[in-house]
Amino acid sequence: MSVTELQDTISRLSPPQKRAVARYIKYLVADDAASTIARRRRVNRIMKEMDTGKTLTLDQVRRSRA
Numbered sequence: 001m002s003v004t005e006l007q008d009t010i011s012r013l014s015p016p017q018k019r020a021v022a023r024y025i026k027y028l029v030a031d032d033a034a035s036t037i038a039r040r041r042r043v044n045r046i047m048k049e050m051d052t053g054k055t056l057t058l059d060q061v062r063r064s065r066a
Contacts, residue, residue, distance in 0.1 A: 010021055
């Protein structure tokens with residue numbers, strides 16, 4: 001479905017339905033931002049551990065990826 005088709009479909013919705021769509025889109029954007037922040041924090045923590053000399057065995061890496 002194209003953006004134009006989505007816009008046409010949404011324009012035909014009732015006001016309560018439009019608000020529901022808006023809440024859903026806001027939820028999706030917020031969820032993506034939260035996961036991006038969490039991922040960035042996790043990577044920063046791992047990088048700091050690596051900078052201090054922490055190493056992992058191959059088994060530890062495989063377990064963490066499973």
